[in-house]
Amino acid sequence: MLGFVIQRLLQAAAIMLAMSVIVFTGVYAIGNPIDVLIPPDADQKLRAEVIVRYGLDLPLWRQYLVFLGNALQGDFGRSFLYALPTLQLILSRLPATLELALAATLAATLIGVPLGMYAGYRPDSIPARLIMGLSVLGFSLPTFWVGLILILTFAVHLGWLPAGGRGATVEVFGVGWSFLTRDGLMHLLLPALNLSLFKLAMLTRLARAGTREAMLSDFVKFARAQGLSEPLVLFRHVLKTIAIPLVTVFGLELGTTLAFAVVTETIFSWPGMGKLIIDSITALDRPVMVAYLILITFLFVVINLVVDLVYAVLDPRLRQGRTA
Amino acid sequence: MRIETRLRTFAAALALSVAAFGTVQAQTLTMGVRGGPESLDPHFSALGTHADAAKHIFDTLVWADEKNQVVPWLAESWKAVDDTTWEFKLRRGVKFHNGQEMTAADVKYSVERMPVVTGPTTTAIYVKSVAAMEIPDPYTIRFKTKEPVATLPYDFVRLFVVSAQAAAAANTKESAPQEFNSGKAAIGTGPFKYVSWTPKGDLVLERHDGYWKGAAPWQRVVRKEIPADPARVAALRAGQVDVINYVPSADFETLRKDPKLATVKGDSVYVFNLQLDQREQTPKVYDNDGKPLAKNPFRDARVREALDLAIDRQTLVDIVLEGFGKPTGQLMPDGFFGSSTKIPAKVHNINKAKELLATAGYPNGFKIDLYCSNDRLPGDGPTCGALGQMFAKIGVTTNVQAISRTVYFPAQARLEYSAFMNGWGTLTGEASYTLGSMAHTPAPNIGLGQFNRIQYSNPEVDKLLQEGRRTLDDAKRRALYEQAMEKIVADRAYISLIVLQTAWAGQAAKVELAPRVDEETLAYFYKRKG
Numbered sequence: 121m122l123g124f125v126i127q128r129l130l131q132a133a134a135i136m137l138a139m140s141v142i143v144f145t146g147v148y149a150i151g152n153p154i155d156v157l158i159p160p161d162a163d164q165k166l167r168a169e170v171i172v173r174y175g176l177d178l179p180l181w182r183q184y185l186v187f188l189g190n191a192l193q194g195d196f197g198r199s200f201l202y203a204l205p206t207l208q209l210i211l212s213r214l215p216a217t218l219e220l221a222l223a224a225t226l227a228a229t230l231i232g233v234p235l236g237m238y239a240g241y242r243p244d245s246i247p248a249r250l251i252m253g254l255s256v257l258g259f260s261l262p263t264f265w266v267g268l269i270l271i272l273t274f275a276v277h278l279g280w281l282p283a284g285g286r287g288a289t290v291e292v293f294g295v296g297w298s299f300l301t302r303d304g305l306m307h308l309l310l311p312a313l314n315l316s317l318f319k320l321a322m323l324t325r326l327a328r329a330g331t332r333e334a335m336l337s338d339f340v341k342f343a344r345a346q347g348l349s350e351p352l353v354l355f356r357h358v359l360k361t362i363a364i365p366l367v368t369v370f371g372l373e374l375g376t377t378l379a380f381a382v383v384t385e386t387i388f389s390w391p392g393m394g395k396l397i398i399d400s401i402t403a404l405d406r407p408v409m410v411a412y413l414i415l416i417t418f419l420f421v422v423i424n425l426v427v428d429l430v431y432a433v434l435d436p437r438l439r440q441g442r443t444a
Numbered sequence: 445m446r447i448e449t450r451l452r453t454f455a456a457a458l459a460l461s462v463a464a465f466g467t468v469q470a471q472t473l474t475m476g477v478r479g480g481p482e483s484l485d486p487h488f489s490a491l492g493t494h495a496d497a498a499k500h501i502f503d504t505l506v507w508a509d510e511k512n513q514v515v516p517w518l519a520e521s522w523k524a525v526d527d528t529t530w531e532f533k534l535r536r537g538v539k540f541h542n543g544q545e546m547t548a549a550d551v552k553y554s555v556e557r558m559p560v561v562t563g564p565t566t567t568a569i570y571v572k573s574v575a576a577m578e579i580p581d582p583y584t585i586r587f588k589t590k591e592p593v594a595t596l597p598y599d600f601v602r603l604f605v606v607s608a609q610a611a612a613a614a615n616t617k618e619s620a621p622q623e624f625n626s627g628k629a630a631i632g633t634g635p636f637k638y639v640s641w642t643p644k645g646d647l648v649l650e651r652h653d654g655y656w657k658g659a660a661p662w663q664r665v666v667r668k669e670i671p672a673d674p675a676r677v678a679a680l681r682a683g684q685v686d687v688i689n690y691v692p693s694a695d696f697e698t699l700r701k702d703p704k705l706a707t708v709k710g711d712s713v714y715v716f717n718l719q720l721d722q723r724e725q726t727p728k729v730y731d732n733d734g735k736p737l738a739k740n741p742f743r744d745a746r747v748r749e750a751l752d753l754a755i756d757r758q759t760l761v762d763i764v765l766e767g768f769g770k771p772t773g774q775l776m777p778d779g780f781f782g783s784s785t786k787i788p789a790k791v792h793n794i795n796k797a798k799e800l801l802a803t804a805g806y807p808n809g810f811k812i813d814l815y816c817s818n819d820r821l822p823g824d825g826p827t828c829g830a831l832g833q834m835f836a837k838i839g840v841t842t843n844v845q846a847i848s849r850t851v852y853f854p855a856q857a858r859l860e861y862s863a864f865m866n867g868w869g870t871l872t873g874e875a876s877y878t879l880g881s882m883a884h885t886p887a888p889n890i891g892l893g894q895f896n897r898i899q900y901s902n903p904e905v906d907k908l909l910q911e912g913r914r915t916l917d918d919a920k921r922r923a924l925y926e927q928a929m930e931k932i933v934a935d936r937a938y939i940s941l942i943v944l945q946t947a948w949a950g951q952a953a954k955v956e957l958a959p960r961v962d963e964e965t966l967a968y969f970y971k972r973k974g
Contacts, residue, residue, distance in 0.1 A: 151854020157564035159490040163572070163881075163891030170566050200564050202482050202643050203621040209643065268674055275682040283682040284675050285668060389670040389679070391645050399644065399671075402819065404850050 125425065132421035136414045140191070143410045144184050152176060153200060153404035174200065187410070196414075197407035201400065206411040210393060215295050216286055217385070217392035221377040223299065223312040228319035229370055236327025237354060237362075243332060251324060258321030267314045267387040274310060282307050284389040311388040315381055319373050326369060330362030337361075363434050371427035379416040470974070471663035473955065473967050476676045476685035480669040482565075484641055485614065485624040486604035486632075487558045489565040492871070496964040497667060498604055500649055501541075502632030505532065505551060508601040510960040510969075511779065512713060512873030518546065518605055518633065524916045527592045532600075534583045538656045540607045541637045547582040553608035561620040570599045592914045594921055598872045607631045635660040635968040644669055649967075661972040677949075680705070686955050689965040691947040693766035693822065699949045706952040710959030711770065711777055711945055713869040714821055718755075718831065718939040720748060721862045721898045728813035728862035732841070737810060742862065746804040748936040753797035754838045755831065757790055760942055764830045765823045769942040774933050775868065775878055777943045777961070782875025782925030787933055797838040809839025815856070815864040818846035821944060828865045831941075856897050864897075867944070871962065875925035876913060883932045884909045900937040 147153070154171050162170070171177050175186060190197060196206045239248040275283035287307035289296030298304030334340060335358070343353045382394035389395075393412065400408035479493035486498035507517035516522075519532040538546040555577065559568040573596060576588040587596060610631035614623035623629040630638040633656065636649035647667040653659050668685060670676040673692040677699070679685045691699060691707065700707045720742035729737045741747045757771035772778075773787045801809060814832055818825030825846035832842035856864060870878045884893035885901040892909065908928040915921040932938060948957050948965065956971040 150851055152857070154564055155854040155857040156850055159565055159569055162566055162569050163894045164888035165891060166566055166568055166572060167894070169568075170564055174564060198618075203485075203488060203563055203617065204483075204625075204643065212642070213644075268678075271675070271678045271682075275684075276678055279682065283678040283684050284670065285679075285684070386672045387675050389668070389672065389675050391642070395644060395671070402848070402850055 124428075128421065128425050128428075132418060135421065136417045139413050139417050140188070140410055141184070143413050144187070144406070145180065147404060147406045147409065148180050150404065153406055156404050157200060191414075196411040199400070199405055199408045201403050201405045201408070206407045209408065210396065210412055210415060213391060213393045213396050215297060216390060217378060217381060217394065219297060219299050220308065220311055220315065220385070220390060220392060221374060221381060223308055224315035224381075225319060225370065225374045225377055227312060228316040228323055228373070229366075231316075232320045232323030233327045233359075233366060236324040237331045237359065239324065240328040240331025241335065241354060243328075248328075252328070255321040255324045258317045258324075261317070263314060263318065263383045264387060266317060267311075267384060270310050270314055271387070281310055284311075284387070286391055311384050311390050314388070315377060315384045319377075322373075323366065323369060326365055327362060330365060331358055334358045334361050360434065364431060367427055367430050367434070371423045375420045375423045378419055470954070471661075471972070472666065473662040473664070473687065473970065473972075474666045474668065474685045475965060475967065476668050476670040476679045476688040477965055478669075478671055478673075478676065478690045480644065480647060480667060481641075482563065482643070483621050483624060484627075484630045484638065485561060485620045486606065487554070487561050487567050488563045488620070488624075490562075490567045490569060490602065491565050492869075492963065494565075495602055495604075496966070497647055499634065499964065499966055500636045500647075500665065500667075500968070501630055501634045501638055502604040502606065503538075503634050504601055505603040505605060506597050506600040508873060508962060510958065512870075512961045513781070514597055514601060514873070518551075519600075522597055525586065527916070528589045530587045530589070530593075530596050532585050532587070534585065535656065536583055538633050539654050540610070540633050541631045541652055542607065542610060543654075544607065544609060546605060546607075546633050548579040548585040549582070550605050550608045551585050551603075552577050552579060553611070554603065554605050557606075557611070557615055557620075558603075560615065561617055567602065570602045573599070592916060594913060594916050595872070595874060595876050598874050598877070601872065605633065636665055639664075660968045661970070662967055665967040667967075680949055680951075683951070687948065687950040687957065687965065687970065689946070689948050689963070690822070691949045693768045693947075696766070696768075696947055704952055705949050706955075706957060707947055707949045708957045708959050709768070709945055709947040711943055711961055712963055713777065713871055713873070713961050714867050714944040715772060715775055715777065715870075716769075716821075716824070716827060716865055716867050716941040716944070717775060718751070718863065718865050718941060719898045720751070720937050720939070721859075722900050722937050723859075726862040727860060728815075730811040732808060732811060734811065740862070741804070741806065741810060742937070744804045745936065746800045747806070748939070750797040750800040750804070750838060751835060751840065752936055752939050753791065753793045753800070754834050754840070755790070755939070755941065756792040756834060757941055758792075760827055760830055764826045765942065765944070768822065768945045768947070770945065772940050772943045774929055775882070775938060775940050776870045776875060776929075780870055780873050780875070781922060782879065782929060784926040784929045784933075786926075786930060794837055801838060801840075806839070809841065811841045811843065812863050813843045813845055813861075815845045815847065815852065815861045816866070817849040817852045820849045820852075821867040822946075823944070824865070824867060827942070831865060859897060859899070861897075865941070866897075873961075875929065876909070879905075879925060879928055879932065880909055880913065882938065883928070898937055900932075900935070902931060902935060905931050905935075 154176060158167055175183060199206050199209055202209060235251050239251045242248050271283050274281045287298045287304035288301045289298045290300040299308055343357050382398055385392045385394035397412050481494045481497035482489045486502045503518050505519045507515045509515050518535055520535045522532045525531045534548060540546060555571045555574055558571050562568055573589045573593040574587050575590045578586040611629040614620040614629040627638040635652055635655045637652050639648040639650050641647045649665040651660050651663050670679055676688045677695045680688045699705050726740040729741060731737055761769045761771060773790045774783060776783045816824055816828035828846050829844050832844035835842040880892050881895040883905055885906050886893035886896050905928050908924050912921050912924040946963050950957050954973055956973055958969045
């Protein structure tokens with residue numbers, strides 16, 4: 121098991137290295153960040169000075185080596201735009217994104233899986249048809265539009281919930297969390313709902329398909345023959361067999377939500393990482409782009425690792441295969 | 445009896461505290477702004493949004509008024525003592541937030557630290573002509589320049605004065621952001637004091653009661669950064685914010701008709717210009733079969749005039765920009781220092797344009813790629829698209845490339861474009877800023893023509909611009925720039941299209957808005973109602 125974890129972490133390091141090369145050359149291909157950032161009335165002399173100051177006069181490979189050397193010592197450089205250390209900048213916005221992504225993914229799972237299982241258990245009932253019909257909407261409506269409609273309905277017309285921003289936070293372990301306050305929850309509700317709709321639809325459909333298949337299998341017949349109650353059959357036996365694809369999707373979705381909640385964060389002015397990365401892209405703020413993507417790669421690898429470990433817990437066969 | 449008294453006291457206290465809370469609410473101005481500062485160090489960035497936020501905490505030596513013309517501020521008066529010396533007299537009794545008096549030493553410290561602590565959007569441009577400083581007494585400061593610099597007072601509209609004492613430790617690139625962002629060095633003379641700030645988040649400010657110009661009408665100001673247009677509008681309509689800037693043109697009518705809201709629209713400093721490459725050979729022009737043209741058609745004055753005649757500016761304003769602009773024929777808005785009153789009104793005449801093209805040797809037209817940004821200024825992409833259709837009507841088939849500014853600007857700097865539409869803001873309100881960088885032949889040795897990305901070169905214009913830079917007499921200098929403007933406009937390498945307008949909206953019962961051409965959203969100048 122330990123060997124497996126180490127192997128995965130080495131893979132992660134290789135992916136992160138490749139990522140940094142791609143981002144570095146990518147930004148270089150777009151152009152010199154200074155041309156976006158410099159004020160229009162700076163003369164040629166000042167422009168040259170600024171370029172030297174940020175080390176952008178060096179050839180690309182040397183710029184990269186300088187970056188790599190610093191990164192290995194834990195220094196990812198300073199943002200061109202904010203002059204702050206990039207890691208500090210990104211981490212300061214991580215809690216906001218983390219709580220939004222977790223809220224959305226958990227809500228999607230806790231609502232979507234039971235709904236899907238019901239729809240798979242009683243496929244011909246009217247509620248099941250309704251659920252499946254609505255799930256198509258969840259799939260097909262663009263997040264941007266749904267977000268605006270949510271704001272218009274609940275914030276502008278009804279005035280029940282705030283139109284955007286993050287609510288009051290409580291400090292826990294030196295980090296501000298907003299889901300612990302009433303105001304924070306009010307602010308969290310709409311963006312989390314908006315972000316979860318797509319996942320909700322997907323998990324519902326996935327759970328339904330799995331349940332329909334499992335209901336026909338022999339072990340369900342035997343369980344019923346044994347005289348187990350229907351809820352017990354469903355939640356102890358069926359849920360366990362359909363869990364592996366659900367966990368996979370949960371992991372993937374959590375990762376993508378963390379990294380790319382941009383649309384929702386923008387509409388609801390949620391101060392998360394998505395907004396930061398978009399701004400750094402439009403300003404060619406290379407240090408932030410590189411550090412962010414490396415961090416995201418790391419997150420993806422960790423989430424996938426956890427998903428793999430969960431597989432092993434869920435399915436004894438996998439556990440055996442790996443230790444062998 | 446005693447219980448009753450207690451109850452009464454309690455009720456009275458409750459009423460009082462509710463009233464107090466009410467006043468705090470009424471005296472708090474919450475603003476939803478599109479962009480915020482990058483740092484609380486006013487010297488870090490020359491961006492407009494940066495200065496906009498900084499002006500709440502800090503004052504500038506010279507002030508740009510709502511029409512972008514210079515007025516005394518921390519400096520009460522200034523004059524050129526000789527050709528290379530400017531003397532500024534400081535206002536007496538101006539207090540920093542920490543109670544200490546502002547003197548010439550603070551001004552000197554501010555000028556010295558700008559080139560050291562600035563970011564890539566360099567603020568060094570504002571003090572680059574200062575060679576040395578002298579302080580004859582605490583309320584006088586003299587600036588020595590290497591050559592005569594007529595525009596020094598204009599440069600100083602962005603010379604924010606920080607406290608030499610409070611910002612003493614914030615004197616390197618590394619230490620400055622920390623010192624200022626934590627509030628330790630964010631001690632200014634401005635109308636509001638620092639309370640808290642997070643990058644891309646909220647800037648919270650409190651009234652500075654001892655402000656030299658009189659205390660602000662707001663006890664507390666919260667500037668929330670809400671970059672997405674629909675989100676900003678929704679926040680205003682939901683009552684979460686009192687004021688928003690950059691009202692999108694599509695929402696303007698709805699907000700204007702809402703009785704709870706007040707809207708105000710004003711001219712901006714930005715002008716859209718069509719820019720035509722003047723090199724012998726230019727990369728992005730083709731014949732009708734798509735083969736590159738050997739000769740640059742934009743060097744022919746008849747072709748340039750034909751393109752000018754093809755443009756229907758009123759349609760651009762009415763249809764494309766939904767009324768958020770004004771047709772113009774010159775590179776700066778009317779009334780700016782150096783804008784000419786003698787520019788003839790532009791005409792739209794397709795037939796004449798076609799004739800001109802035919803006489804220039806292009807009876808069947810040709811093909812061009814037209815480039816512009818699509819995410820920098822409101823309406824930049826759509827305006828460019830409409831231009832393409834207008835050119836197609838006279839036979840110039842136009843392939844419009846509206847792209848992100850991150851790609852657009854670097855390629856423009858590499859001179860990869862033949863025809864492009866560019867937005868230019870005359871941020872200082874005077875012509876040397878605009879004409880000096882765009883219309884002078886590129887001349888790195890004298891720092892002129894740095895944004896002349898079409899290699900436009902007219903010796904007469906060069907002469908006028910160089911003379912203008914040396915001339916300290918305002919009236920004479922104004923005449924020189926007006927002449928230069930007329931010549932540039934007549935050459936049509938730069939074809940000006942539209943002056944952009946911007947709009948603000950606020951809660952009608954609470955706040956009275958004040959538009960500014962530099963698009964700043966300054967709480968101090970927003971009157972409180974009720």
